[in-house]
Amino acid sequence: MPHDFNQQVIDEFRANAGRVGGPFEGGRLILLTTTGARGGARHTTPVGYLPDGERILVIASAxxxxxxxxxxHNLVAHPHVTVETGVFDYEARAEVLTGTERDRLFARAVEADPGWAAYQAKTRRTLPVVALTSAEAGPPRFAGATPGATLTLVHDAFRRELRTIRRELAASGSLLGAQLRVNCLxxxxxxxxxxxxxxxxxxxALRHRSPELAPVLDRLDEEHRRIAALLAELRRTLADPSAAPGGIRAEVERLTGELEAHLTYEEEQLIPLLDAMAG
Known part of the structure; x- marks a missing residue:
């Protein structure tokens, strides 16, 4: 991508907690910062990604x-990279996948988005698949300036991911693809x-510091238990090889309704207190 376009996306991404418009709107996007293979300078690039358990995958399609x-080329020379998600930043280790693992994961990507196959068809080179795994042992570095802002960023990231998954489910037809299962998991x-x-x-910590919050926290605890039950049911459905997108959609819609009400209530009740405590 041209440098000016890249910089516009980077600026928009950082100004809007990972939300961008144009060709990346509604997709999964990170900012990937690598160290130059020749000069050693740091370079940041917007890159689409695919969830893959404890790591994420990026494809060097160009x-x-x-x-x-x-x-x-930069991450091959210097595998230590920085990932920005819009919610938090973390250092990661880049691994270029090879052989059957690369082929399996590229096929999974193509199943989710045929655009990857179109890119491969345009070139003689094999499009590399790279796994990015967090190299940090501690908690991630959040982009929020205050505890309340951080909580909102995390919640909004879950809301965006749910919207993306619901779109993917709506477009999935009668078969539930492997990548979509991974996204849900x-x-x-x-x-x-x-x-x-x-x-x-x-x-x-809030119970200890603000005992008057007990009714609010009791409700949030109960909502956590209900959401955990919905997540367990969604996992059980996903584990069924014959599960159809319609059944998954129903589970995701139930989860969406419960989670949205929970996030909204938590924000209303806790954000003012969290920010006041930090002030």
Whole structure:
């Protein structure tokens, strides 16, 4: 992509917590910062990604150009990279996948979006598939300036991912693709992790500091349990090889309704208090 276009996307991404318009609107996008293979300078590039469990995948398509993109050469030379999601930033290790693993994951990407096959058809080179795995042991670095802003960013990221998954389900026809299953499972794991963190740290701290919040926190605890049950049911449905998109859609719609009400209530009740405590 031309440098000026890239910079416009980068500026929009950073100004809007990962939300952009144009060709990336509604898609999964990260900012990938690599170290130059020759000069050692840092370079940031907007890149689409695919969820893959504890890691994410990026494909060095360059739109089907005859040569690999510069960011790919950079990470081959320097596999330590920085990932920005719009919600948090983290250091990651880049691994170029090979052999059957590369082929399997590229086929999964093509099943989800035939555009990858179109890019491959335009060039003689094999499009590289790269796995990015967090290299950080501690918590991620959140982009929010205040605790309330951070909570809103995290919630909005879940809302965006749910919208994306619902769009993918609507377009999936009668078959549930492998990548779509992975996307749903990644959402489940992300929600589990987020709520577990609140249950272990934020809610107990708030109970200790503000006992008058007990009714609010009791309700949030109960909502966490209901959402956990919905996530478990969605996982069970996804585990059925014969599961049709219609059944998954129904589970996702139930989850969406419950989760949206929960996120809204939590924001209304906790954000003013969290920001006041930090002030």
């Amino acid at each position: 739109g089907g150009a005859p040569r690999h993109p510069a960011w790919y 990644a959402l489940c794991q992300g929600l589990d992790n987020h709520h577990a963190g609140e249950d272990r740290m934020m809610f107990p």
